[in-house]
Amino acid sequence: MRITTWNVNSVRARLDRVIAWLEANTPDLLCMQEIKTLPETFPHEAFEAIGYRLAVHGQKTYNGVAFASRAEPAEVTRGMPGDPEDAEARIIAATVDGVRVVNVYVVNGKAVGDPKYDFKLRWLDRFREYLQAELENHETLLVCGDFNIAPEDRDVHDPDLWRGKVLFSEPEKEKFQAMLGIGLKDALRLHNSEPGVYTWWDYRMGGFRRNLGLRLDHFLVSEAAAKRIREVTVDREERGGEKPSDHAPVTAVLD
């Protein structure tokens, strides 16, 4: 089974590229983040025409997450229990081919010290509690998406430049470790300890051309799911060309 996570940065702006990528790569499940649209304006037809079924949790303009899968997604849930009605659309979960998958777009945080940064840290506490409950209910759990945190020095092109900055500050990294602490593993690191594996490059300053990347998109997996992980790879090539997302697709292969 192949599962891909991809922050597409607007599913409508990226539609041709996403559909072409699906046709070329045929994952069993695609987890999208930052779809930036409501379910009623999501381009359903293009996905259905190539044999994918959809489950969408969207909002206007910002955020939004969605699944596109070969098999029908079951037990679909949107958001976290206790979220207010108008909460940002950042989480969708479903069971696909017997695997429980949580698809997340974590709060960006803007800058250390900004109110959005404090909101990010608090949101991550609630998210960890939500994952703990998912773990109790599902032995084979896979959490994927844009975590907006680079966990370690080897995940950052210039750790000393980024140290203390949003996406790489100590409190954010502690929240990431706390998610591992409930019994999840960083799936890419099960089989790859190399530095320089990035999933995001800023549009600005020629970030991709100069390979100024960070690893922000992750698969966190339960013990049972970890045993089934064969590899996790980044499709760097998809970050190039005309009108790319600023994130590359990341694919996990499971037995």
Added chain:
DNA sequence: ATGGTGGGTTCCCCA
């Protein structure tokens, strides 16, 4: 410390 680039039911906000 600043700015640069890209997307959105856009003329500012978010990343």
